[in-house]
Amino acid sequence: MKEHMTPATRMTGHTQRGQCAKRMSILDAAADVFCRQGFAGASIDEIAAVACVSRQTIYNHYREKETLFVAVVEDVMNRANAMLFSVLSTFPERAEDLEDDLTAFAVRLNKNCICNHDGKFLRKLVQTEGERYPHLFESWRQQGPGKLITALSALLGRLAHKGALAIDDFDVAARQFVALGNADLQMMILLGATPTDEELEKAARNAVRTFLKAYGRPEAEKAGHPPQLAAISG
């Protein structure tokens, strides 16, 4: 019953830890297999093998395949949600060094929320089974991209309010920031490969440079003198 959360050992220190470990092992294995094979293609036996657990144990914890599936999705979505929240809290607040700070933020966002295991899983599953489970799709959309854009929009608004950016539509700008950040990684994202740190850095750099060319107010960055003219006039 009290499986989730940290190794809590609540409930009078029952055999909960063993059970909890099994459950997590099953969830991880199931996520792996579901992600690779899709719901229809995944077999309980394979999940059991990957989890190093007997098939019956899976049926003990989750009555049927579908129950296991939704449990996996919930589990991954919770993790991904927490990670997204954590990354969003590192969005730069100061107008100085904006390019570097935004770049570092874009790297964190891509690395920890979009190109990581959970991001890949959710994208693939939503793509694969989204039509069959509309609720799954809707829930993911709201908690994932929805929250991301809303939050980013507000954060960009704060920077704009400080005079660091010149944005007319914050929502559009937020979506464009994410889109630009993914522009160079699309292929890897689709394949599910994990980009190297260099690739992440370069992609983020390209994205932020273009984003700031479109929305930046160079003067705020250095102090208050006309900027970037050198680049343009050159």
Add this chain to the structure above:
Amino acid sequence: MKEHMTPATRMTGHTQRGQCAKRMSILDAAADVFCRQGFAGASIDEIAAVACVSRQTIYNHYREKETLFVAVVEDVMNRANAMLFSVLSTFPERAEDLEDDLTAFAVRLNKNCICNHDGKFLRKLVQTEGERYPHLFESWRQQGPGKLITALSALLGRLAHKGALAIDDFDVAARQFVALGNADLQMMILLGATPTDEELEKAARNAVRTFLKAYGRPEAEKAGHPPQLAAISG
């Protein structure tokens, strides 16, 4: 019953036309079912039902499920390829009315290549079965996004050469153009829904505006005097 009609009346005008119609009917139905259910989840019986054809007929034309699958992928890829080529040939060449022309181009690209039936099918299939059929993924990547970026890169280069754009890295700019164009449509693209013409127009407008803010040279548009300084100095 002989709607599509490719130039296939070879073979002394045999029964090819009837066969051809059946084949296409099967291919269409199979694309539909494979797209919705994935390879593992798709059943030959369902495909036969959708195609209004007996199961045996499918086995007559394509020896087994996998043969049918690759035939479907090839078929859709050929269509998508032709469409991409056709759309790319409408890329604007003149520097006047660049914003409107680029917007119209982005609309065409999104509508006919990315948000259409074939685009959805390929994206979903590549996502779903890409790891199981690396060849499929690679082939799609080269002929689809690869060609698109290469071509766009060259076309942007021509505009830049004419002084209409200020681009340092054409490849990056091409990817960003596509990414910006999709920014507002990501959700619909993932779900496979078809955006309305208004949504397409608005998304393209937002994308091109930002793209031109980053890469545009307003002077070229009007006549030929130093540009963008007004925007920056303001």
Add this chain to the structure above:
DNA sequence: GTAAAAGTAGACGCCATTGTCTAAAACGTC
């Protein structure tokens, strides 16, 4: 009109998978 080719319907064997059941083993607690 006739004969060959293509398409149909249905039955069939085969195999993988799901989900249940049972009896034995492992584990943790007292």
Add this chain to the structure above:
DNA sequence: GACGTTTTAGACAATGGCGTCTACTTTTAC
């Protein structure tokens, strides 16, 4: 060491899909 819970391994029926086969009908070519 004894007890209850959990896990395990394997057998089991039921289901459903794949791919084959056969006998029948329709279409097409000449």
